[in-house]
Amino acid sequence: xxxxxxxxxxxxxxxxxxxxxxxxxxxxxxxxxxxxxxxxxxxxxxxxxxxxxxxxxxxxxxxxxxxxxxxxxxxxxxxxxxxxxxxxxxxxxxxxxxxxxxxxxxxxxxxxxx
Amino acid sequence: xxxxxxxxxxxxxxxxxxxxxxxxxxxxxxxxxxxxxxxxxxxxxxxxxxxxxxxxxxxxxxxxxxxxxxxxxxxxxxxxxxxxxxxxxxxxxxxxxxxxxxxxxxxxxxxxxxxx
Numbered sequence: 001x002x003x004x005x006x007x008x009x010x011x012x013x014x015x016x017x018x019x020x021x022x023x024x025x026x027x028x029x030x031x032x033x034x035x036x037x038x039x040x041x042x043x044x045x046x047x048x049x050x051x052x053x054x055x056x057x058x059x060x061x062x063x064x065x066x067x068x069x070x071x072x073x074x075x076x077x078x079x080x081x082x083x084x085x086x087x088x089x090x091x092x093x094x095x096x097x098x099x100x101x102x103x104x105x106x107x108x109x110x111x112x113x114x
Numbered sequence: 115x116x117x118x119x120x121x122x123x124x125x126x127x128x129x130x131x132x133x134x135x136x137x138x139x140x141x142x143x144x145x146x147x148x149x150x151x152x153x154x155x156x157x158x159x160x161x162x163x164x165x166x167x168x169x170x171x172x173x174x175x176x177x178x179x180x181x182x183x184x185x186x187x188x189x190x191x192x193x194x195x196x197x198x199x200x201x202x203x204x205x206x207x208x209x210x211x212x213x214x215x216x217x218x219x220x221x222x223x224x225x226x227x228x229x230x
Contacts (some may be wrong), residue, residue, distance in 0.1 A: 004156070009154075031214070033214075033215065033216065035218060037221075042223060043123075043202055043204070043223045043224035043226070044221055044222065044223040044224065045204065045206075045221035046221075047218045047219075047220070050215075050216035050218065052215060052216065091156075091157070095213070097213070097214040097215075099211075099212060099213075101159065101162070101170070102157075102159070102219060103156075104156045104157040105156060106154065106155065106156045107156070
């Protein structure tokens, strides 16, 4: 069975500091993708970053990077230089390749303090 | 308009009402999805349509009835709902139902539903 776990219901970070949001996953399928989404209070889920299970290097997208540790089955999101606009819910998701069914974690609410 | 749009953004309805949620995608995608997001719970996939054909129905009660008249539009018809159905209903689309690599789903802003 596929499962995504986010153990941090809420996080605080000071503006301009870095923060790591945890995500662990479970699947027996060798080919899968890991995604992070941001959900502001407006409701829309915004795609941030993707990591494929066969990718050798950690994914990066601007201030977002994904710390992919395949043996530990973790895919933590690192946000560098936090901004006030980063305050939102963050969801980790997994998709087994060839089936567009996403498994989502329960989310982490990030609050960036000025 | 671009992306995925949903109307209405907010909806309050009584348990005996009938209402419909509408989703429209302007991305030329072939697959569309309905998700339910309740407080403090992971997103729950409700329905999946690929090329206007329903390919997945995750044990959703019959008081929720989806309709996909074409690949750009998706509806969720609501009838005799319960207070526990109050949630954010998100629509999403993707290029194809079977995907690999970094192909993501694109989400609409959601409809916040309150059932009294």
